Amino acid sequence: NAGVTQTPKFQVLKTGQSMTLQCAQDMNHNSMYWYRQDPGMGLRLIYYSASEGTTDKGEVPNGYNVSRLNKREFSLRLESAAPSQTSVYFCASSKTGGIPDTQYFGPGTRLTVL
């Protein structure tokens, strides 16, 4: 039981390049999330998927797109990377997305945009 896995662990991009961050969970959870973590700002929600087939914007969605590929997988795409997107990205999942559902986090992807 791996929990939440993310690939890659590290990535360096040049401004304007695109890439997709992958996330998968094996806990049969319905809801999945993408966050970014910046120093002194905690975690901020980028997008979430309450259930398979649905996605919604979070607090900071600009510059990102997501795909809920199936119940297990939720990917985050940067179409044209910018230095402001240098951050640590975390994927999380929860059983239902309701209150007070516990979210389980992956190990993170450290992205640098030059």
Add this chain to the structure above:
Amino acid sequence: AQSVTQLDSHVSVSEGTPVLLRCNYSSSYSPSLFWYVQHPNKGLQLLLKYTSAATLVKGINGFEAEFKKSETSFHLTKPSAHMSDAAEYFCVVSGGKLIFGQGTELSVKP
């Protein structure tokens, strides 16, 4: 609207002494509250959560937190710090989506 404020960005304690990490919240209704821990270069792990049952919540690794509605606080404590407790701690309020505090970095001196 909901918000959470962690009152200290950095706390330093000696091994074997008590730990206190402070968190105040704002919520228009009865909140669910969490503490998560993040060890260096790792993901976040749930320490404990409050869901309107007992106001004193016990978590993993000897941590506990007390929900005080009158003070809108949810401070995290541990009687005796261990070197392995050195990490960043996040107080989180839930109103459907999680709202994270800015984090408190805990250092433990030998």
